[in-house]
Amino acid sequence: MNALKLLPAALLALVLASPAAAFGRLGGDASKILDFGKRAAEASEEITEAEEIELGEGIAAQLLGAAPLVNDPGLQRYVNRVGLWLALQSERPNLPWRFGVMDSDDVNAFALPGGIVLITRGLYERLRDESELAGVLGHEISHVVAKDQVKAIKKAMGREWTVSVAGELTQRSDNELTRRFGEKAFKVGTEVLVKGLDKQDEYDADLAGMVLAARGGYNPFGLVGVLQTLDATRPEDRNVALLFSTHPTAASRLERLDASVGTQLDAYADSGRSGKLYGRP
């Protein structure tokens, strides 16, 4: 009985010691071992909030490896204040919310599991005022609240997700192991950002993002201005290539918002001052 329990751990130790596992590319044997470990642990497939946060941090490292943060602490702190104010109005106010502006001409924004939201300098420079920033951040915060990325990663990993989670549950104290298992999830997480979510997730995030902006006291129609900026951008502009390939068209997003919002947010539209963005003359 004891020997049976120890066997997976011993095999895992062997796998970890082998060079083949050094970069987290586990072979067929390793997968079998992990599967065994999973069944032994009878793990739940749900990840904890702590694991969700870790997952997001790993994907953030991958994204920031492609483009780092803009070298302007004032800008980074500013975006964090606006973002956290909105997140505090959401259903997950207590996540360790972190926001960042990536130094890239690309026009995009990313929501990562556990409350990390990154927007690009290219998008920031196209915003007209703070209500538009609130619209973008509200959209991304809504993805985090709905756990859209976590669900997409889980779906993309299929059986491996269970294995990965089980691996973490059985060896929680082993940081090395967690990191390696996470790495697979981080790659899949990046792939989810490259492939995009379901269109309905995006429409829902637009709608919820407008509501979050309104809750924060902003003109909720700021997001509409952003979508119109995107709509006016030529599709052959390579800076919008990834955003356009991962989202429904801006025109369809505007139409869906029009159908869902109607006049329901008019009462909140005029209250917010049109705030000047950090770094604008």
Place this chain on the structure above:
Amino acid sequence: MAKRPNAAPARSGLALGLVLAGLASLAGAESGTVLKATELRAEPQASADVLAKLAAKESVEITARQGAWAGVTTGSGQSGWVRILNLRTGSGEASQGGGQALASVFRTGSTSADASTGVKGLGAEDLRRAYPNTSEAARLTEFAARPDDARSHASQMGLQARQVSYLESRKSSRNRRSR
């Protein structure tokens, strides 16, 4: 207190006109297209006088944005307001204005000493090929705001939290006209 989207000052010669035109283009004067038939109103309010009927696909110039409304000038030169969600700005063809980025106002370069500087692409392959930068990810925590920072910013901006319920997602409006 009538709000004119394009309240032009008295003309004082061609030079001023050219300057104004230049400013308008700097501000990103946008051309828009009406998504579905609607009314052009005198004020940014649903109860305001109707100045004209606009047909779907009619072209307008967007001159102002105010809450749920956009100030527009029609092809025939009439100015007024339409609901901002009833406008698209692209036609699927090359468009002018609207999506232009302002000149970069930030220095480029990483906050990490070891990262190379220069323009970073963020296409699919750039993301797939990237080598994880954990030290840069750690800096996210460094810049994170505390709830009090966020509240103090909101207070400075005159923002007040409000109770707003989530809305039901709809695929099309009930009174949509087929075109």
